[in-house]
Amino acid sequence: MPAIIQSALHPAGPQAASISHLWWLMFWTCSVVYVVVIGALLVAIRRRRDEGGSTDERSLTRSVAAATGVTVVILFGLLFASVATGRAVASLGSAEGLVIDVTGNQWWWDVTYENPTPSLQVKTANELHIPVGRQVRIQLKSNDVIHSFWVPNLHGKMDLIPGRQTAIWLQADTPGVYRGQCAEYCGLQHANMALTVIAEASDDFERWLVAQRQPAPPPASPEQQRGLEVVERGPCAMCHTVVGTSAGGRTAPDLTHIATRSTIAAGTAPNTRGYLAGWITDPQHMKPGAKMPSTGLSADELQAVLAYLETLK
Amino acid sequence: MTEGIADDPRLEPSALAREARELANTWSEPRGFVGWFSCVDHKTVGVRFIVTAFGFFILAGLLAAAMRLQLARPDNTLIGPDLYNQIFTMHGTTMMFLFAVPVVLGFGIYFVPLMIGSRAIAFPRLLAFAYWMFLFSGIFLYVMFFLNIGPDRGWFSYVPLAGPEYGIGKRADVWAQLVSFTETSGLAVSVCLIVTIFKLRAPGMSLNRIPLFVWAELVTAFMVACSMPSIMVASGTLILDRLVGTHFYNHAEGGDALLWQHLFWFFAHPEVYIIFLPAQGIVSMIIATFTGRPVFGYIALVLSLVATAFIGFGVWVHHMFTTGLPQFGTSFFTAASIMIVVPSGVQIFCWIATLWSGRVRFATPLLYALGFFVVFIMGGLTGVMLAAVPLDAQVHDTFFVVAHFHYVLIGGSLFPLLGGIHYWFPKMTGRMLSERMGKTAFWLLLIGFNATFFPQHILGLMGMPRRVYTYPVEMQWGALNLLSSAGALTMFVALSIYLANVAISLRRGAVAADNPWGASTLEWATSSPPPPYNFVPAPTVGGRDPLWETRADLPVVVGLAADTREVLVTRLMDAEPDHRKEFPEPTVWPFLTAVAVGGLYIGSIFTPWAVVWGAVPCTIALIGWAWPRKGNRPRSLERQIAHRHRTAAEHA
């Protein structure tokens, strides 16, 4: 795991960068103001009163008026800075940007890479791949309650509101893995609704995109075959889709390429065979309240399913 | 001012003593079980408000401790998500609706009539009703919590999460009805305060001589009156959506989730100022007293109170910067939210000027006032940051915001309130609080507070969102969270010491004089604790600081009947005596009315018909309330009519 995975203080793109400039401006200004005011307060209470302590009111009035004036000036400066930054951030974004639809669900992210020809669309979940140095337009919708899309290293947050369509422009300048997480309270598992953004060189990205367009590979070994049968005839298919098989459920993450993802259950656990086994047998232990039920698979059914899922690259 | 006659026989010490005895027995509260429920004295009710509110403060504090315990280390499994959600909702709801607002209003209820030299508060029965509603609301909420029906949708109950489809069970309804309860109470109190301050001031206390605390309470009462209707509408429509299937918040049928946020924040942002304007009033009182000089810039302070109130209604959208509203609109609200700092700044400068030019006495109340500066100013500055749309987009709904509003609310409201208790405890109980324990508690609280909440700024910037019941270890938030939890522990210890101080001093505290701090306002002119009739003879006022001016040439009021609860009503602007009003006796009806209304509210969680058959007992109770015990002497009525004819004749 890289040291910085989710922080507004380590911008990796133009949007986050200009916001962090504003942050540091505000931080230093406010620190100075704070020190000055508290300093004045300390002097006021500590100064020795032997000269009678009777300061004439007029000079007080003057200093209070002056202080107020300075305050107003500083505030106008900050106001200007904030509005300017706002415009700068809003002006980023370009016509030939990449468009990604992200739909919020309790408690996972449904990701679709738009394409005019439906067969070229790519569906995945809880993980975005974006090309470095290219503006990306994230279009946000929600299927249930209000969520908020937030990848602090790339940009501020934007809410996903049922019945509304919002959008946000991102760009990553340095390749890397940036973690994001739902920032609007959305119920039981608000805490475990994370997503990963993988920024990579654009040819890597294209390669990934092409790979994601492929249907699931056919099972190679009899065990994988058995796993596929369980997936299709068993409980999985009621909610999950595996393109190229008869599993076509729409209410849970698309599993066609699950083996390529780094986490399961929206960032709750790393995507390893062990965790996956635990998740399938008893999801409610790992993520209480998640919509995935305990499937009651028998031990060999479970092994077969795991074997099959590992082939979904 | 109407010229007084010198050496009136009614001012002979013996006569005054006699009058005092008679007044005492006229204004005394009934004893016994029923009497306890029928009390209408603003001092008793005020104390009840304050004590009850602090009771809920303790409960909410314990909930906060539970949360800090859960977050102390990553991947903690001490508290599950369901309970955790209930806990943070209960904490927020309790602190906002059951502690902060009632306690500041409670101080107003107790001290406003004393500070303006009145015998009573206007509409004492309404006040009693307000208290019972408040008490029932809290009991109701916590009973529900222990029955596992505690609200779990956040104190803001955003739809659709709190709506009929996703707000499962009755928890969200409990929240909505709790709001109805407390708002009813708050609105009733604000009526009492507004009318008292407008019409019951001592002769001579013209508008420009009202103590700053009273001004703060007046502005607050108006803010309550203008903002709480908004949340009444919000919670009402939420209940309707959940109970009878209306579509206010259903986007598929023309409703809109953002309508809720507008209605809620149009109340909830002014709420913040409702909570902290009275606290600023307390700071003004304390600073004036412990610098031995009138607060510098009275007019400026009053104007900035009013300005804060006005701007406070124009900033609510800064809670919705991440909902994708058009940019132009947001920058307007940015401007408003940044400019609201100016009045607060003016106040702070005026106070510093006061300290600069006065002779400072470092008693515990002043320490709390200074703590207010240290903490609140930082909260204000982070507030400026949050007003900036781009920055808000990063830190909104993170622990940065949690830190910010705890600096504002604890710094801006709790510190002054604790100071205010130290300041007024002698007046309320007749005993002094221990300075030593007071100072220990203060310093512990200051340290603990900063240890708890300062790290949360950093956590927010490091990407930790609010309202998460756990966080993975690899996020590296563990250390700061642990520090924060340790700070919470320190705060717990500090507040326990404070509480112990109160408990001990109640019995063994040094007996307090009438005016132990040498303060300037009228509440210190009467005995500690004040008698049920507050003053005899009723005072008049010649300036802003009555007790610091030579009172010898100030006339006093005589001629108010001592055998009935007569109160002098004065004119709005110049407070010239206008007429006498006979105030109602204590009665149990407000209590019964509160029971009936409470029944209606609770019933309507389960069935809309509760509104229909619940209305019957309410009506009965209100009739019982309105029905006069005794017709007052027809003679006086004739006198009255005769008087009118006489005046009419004079005019002709």
Added chain:
Amino acid sequence: MKPKAIDVSQLPMNAFGHRSIMWWGGASLMLMEGAMFAMLIVSYIYLKGRSPEWPPGYFAPVLFWGTLNTIVLAASTIPNHFAKAAAERLDLRSLQMWMCVALVFGVAFCVIRVFEFRSLNVWWDSNAYGSITWTLLGFHTLHLVTDVMDSTVLTVLLFVGPLQESHFSDASENALYWYFVVIAWIPVYAFVYLAPRLA
């Protein structure tokens, strides 16, 4: 030297209008109720703005009953005015009479209100338009009913109850509150009946 004394024993025991605390109580109450009406109307405008057509998918309410009620309400201000005047003259007889007349109007209004609800052409749970319309009308009805009850109690009191001179100012405040209910009706009528037609 002993302080001088201001003797207030000759001041009246009762006052009308903005001199009395009852008036200020009533005024604060109206401020709050007014704010609530305002909030509901703002919500109405907001929802109207969100919807492409208005009223969405339903016929606008039938004008007849609502308009009739408006007339009744306007007429009711006459007895209300005389009742207020009588109260401030401390003239018990005519106060009693005019209170009764005003009550008749109030009751008539409540009865017609039932037909109003039935002529709205939409249910509260049909869509957001229906919800806000029913709520707006319902909220005004709530004020109506409470004020009618209030007046009833006061009238009965004036006939049988132990009399206090404060009852006269109560009666005058009650009349004032009725004016508030009447004035509040104007925007409610405009939005419930006219807004769906203008759109």
Added chain:
Amino acid sequence: MTRWLALLLVAMLPLAACERESRRYRELPAASSRASSTRVSDLVPGQPASSDLVLSPYQENAYGIAEGKRLYSAFNCNGCHAMGGGGIGPALMDSKWIYGSTPDQIYSTISQGRPDGMPSFGPRVPSQQIWQLVAYVQSLSVQVPRDAESGRNDDMNARQPELRLDRLPPRNTGHR
């Protein structure tokens, strides 16, 4: 005597509340396995179901009923039964029930399927979810406490909203 009963009732209210509000994520031991072992109810027309010993684990639990409602549309039950109003499949809101209306009968209807169209979901849906569906289906025909029922959905209200329908408690009939 009656007083004691009243007290007992009052004492039970909280328990009812707790049961209504509890969020049960895990499966109940009563409903643990996927391959259902519930017996098929005998299909003698006109005769009331012989036994209703199995009680529905979620029928007083708001969370379970709400989950059932979610699954009802997630598994596309509306496809045939519409919003309980019927269509290809029989209505679930009216009072006529073909294969019995006791929880265990509803359970086996879902899990084993029925002739003429009702597929068997037993192998595909974990029994916990079947029981949640059972609870929701019961709520469609007012067999659950009112205060545990779920409210309207945040979507188009197709016809007369559930809240205003006077739904009759079901009786079993052998034929449509």
